[in-house]
Amino acid sequence: MDRILIRGGSRLEGEIEISGAKNAALPLMCAGLLTDEVLKLRNLPQLADIDTMAKLLQQLGVNITIEDGPMATSAQTGNFSTKAITNYTAEYELVRKMRASILVLGPLVARCGKARVSLPGGCALGTRPVDLHIKGLQQLGAEIDLQDGYIVASAPNGLKGTEIFFPVVTVTGTENLLMAACLVKGETRLVNAAREPEVTDLAECLVKMGADITGIGTGTLVIQGKDTLHGADHAIVADRIVVGTYAIAAAITNGNVELIGARAEHIQSVIAYLEQVGVEVSKTEDGLRVTRSSNTIRSVDITTEPYPGFPTDMQAQAMALMCMADGAAVINETIFENRFMHVPELCRMGANITVNGMTATVRGVPELHGAPVMATDLRASVSLVLAGLAAKGETIVSRVYHLDRGYDHVEQKLAACGASIERLKAAA
Numbered sequence: 001m002d003r004i005l006i007r008g009g010s011r012l013e014g015e016i017e018i019s020g021a022k023n024a025a026l027p028l029m030c031a032g033l034l035t036d037e038v039l040k041l042r043n044l045p046q047l048a049d050i051d052t053m054a055k056l057l058q059q060l061g062v063n064i065t066i067e068d069g070p071m072a073t074s075a076q077t078g079n080f081s082t083k084a085i086t087n088y089t090a091e092y093e094l095v096r097k098m099r100a101s102i103l104v105l106g107p108l109v110a111r112c113g114k115a116r117v118s119l120p121g122g123c124a125l126g127t128r129p130v131d132l133h134i135k136g137l138q139q140l141g142a143e144i145d146l147q148d149g150y151i152v153a154s155a156p157n158g159l160k161g162t163e164i165f166f167p168v169v170t171v172t173g174t175e176n177l178l179m180a181a182c183l184v185k186g187e188t189r190l191v192n193a194a195r196e197p198e199v200t201d202l203a204e205c206l207v208k209m210g211a212d213i214t215g216i217g218t219g220t221l222v223i224q225g226k227d228t229l230h231g232a233d234h235a236i237v238a239d240r241i242v243v244g245t246y247a248i249a250a251a252i253t254n255g256n257v258e259l260i261g262a263r264a265e266h267i268q269s270v271i272a273y274l275e276q277v278g279v280e281v282s283k284t285e286d287g288l289r290v291t292r293s294s295n296t297i298r299s300v301d302i303t304t305e306p307y308p309g310f311p312t313d314m315q316a317q318a319m320a321l322m323c324m325a326d327g328a329a330v331i332n333e334t335i336f337e338n339r340f341m342h343v344p345e346l347c348r349m350g351a352n353i354t355v356n357g358m359t360a361t362v363r364g365v366p367e368l369h370g371a372p373v374m375a376t377d378l379r380a381s382v383s384l385v386l387a388g389l390a391a392k393g394e395t396i397v398s399r400v401y402h403l404d405r406g407y408d409h410v411e412q413k414l415a416a417c418g419a420s421i422e423r424l425k426a427a428a
């Protein structure tokens with residue numbers, strides 16, 4: 001398995017191109033199941049999860065062609081078309097690797113009236129149930145059994161629009177039911193729907209495909225079902241979590257970095273947090289500039305919430321920054337029950353963090369020191385890279401396959417801004 005070696009202490013200066021959002025690209029690729037015409041998705045990030053999703057969709061009968069961007073590190077363009085669904089099973093082997101595979105469930109049931117999708121099972125972050133996905137489809141009229149670890153869905157009498165209330169805000173739950181509702185007779189109302197920019201991006205693309213959706217960007221989405229959807233050409237929204245991650249890379253190294261393609265309106269909560277910490281974030285013609293010139297990093301408490309609150313996907317990265325802050329920061333993780341696996345690894349680098357249930361208290365230390373550390377999940381892995389950028393000495397992050405799921409060309413992009421970082425390829 002590849003590892004990443006970082007020699008800390010360099011100040012980041014320069015610019016970083018932000019690619020399309022992983023968590024928008026994944027549902028958008030599944031929207032290709034809803035039409036027999038070509039769905040063109042631009043700004044498709046080069047990530048392991050995108051490759052995994054493409055493999056799954058091809059197994060279902062989706063025809064996919066990928067066009068490369070101008071440079072090796074550029075985003076790509078993907079063309080997705082589904083003349084017919086030739087297979088409606090998403091195997092455990094693929095689903096266990098990537099939970100977002102559950103996003104084929106709604107489109108399959110809506111398009112061909114049946115689906116057999118492996119239950120994703122738990123993951124490092126916790127149990128990660130999908131009960132709300134299943135319940136919503138049942139409310140639309142699908143019959144669902146759980147057989148041998150698979151969700152077996154069918155719609156012998158077709159699907160019919162209804163009102164679905166989410167007791168818990170669920171991003172992929174909203175996306176699954178939003179896609180299904182586009183091909184369901186009648187009106188469907190999704191109440192307490194997720195409002196993440198990736199959900200909005202999906203809704204906007206579905207409208208380009210001929211869907212009738214109102215309330216986009218709000219917590220209530222109203223869909224008038226159609227018989228078919230047509231193709232479209234859609235540019236995937238920039239990845240706000242990648243923006244927030246590189247913003248913290250600039251802050252933690254006392255740097256000055258421009259994030260090309262970043263959209264301030266999608267990370268207001270992170271910008272507000274960084275400004276409280278003492279980091280300057282300003283809009284530029286091409287995105288956002290992030291600089292920290294003051295010597296201190298102020299300790300600021302965090303509570304993760306659904307959008308537009310502080311994103312849980314930014315919690316590990318913010319914690320890395322708080323490790324060298326001037327006081328104690330209390331971090332409440334309210335979304336996932338086990339999203340502190342980066343803590344013991346950061347403590348190996350000299351951080352002073354105590355965890356009590358879903359609350360971590362980070363007491364700032366004057367400096368971190370490099371150490372061999374292990375990635376455990378996508379955002380934990382990047383928090384270790386961030387800490388390594390600021391630490392004294394060498395940090396080696398192992399199991400970087402976690403990192404490659406959500407960050408494309410991370411070592412190239414950071415090295416181009418002055419970081420001393422390289423990938424240690426696993427022996428073939």
Ligand code: EPZ
Nearest residue numbers: 023100128129130131132133168169170171172173313335
């Ligand atoms: C999406 O996961 C993202 N993944 C996650 O990003 C992100 O952390 C999460 O939303 C929260 O923002 C993708 O979009 C592919 P949820 P998702 O359903 O949809 C509970 C990353 O790092 N819940 O919004 O799986 C659940 O247990 C990944 O890029 C139910 O109880 O998350 C959790 O407590 C990690 N029943 C809460 O809702 C359900 O049926 C939010 O989960 C569904 C969810």
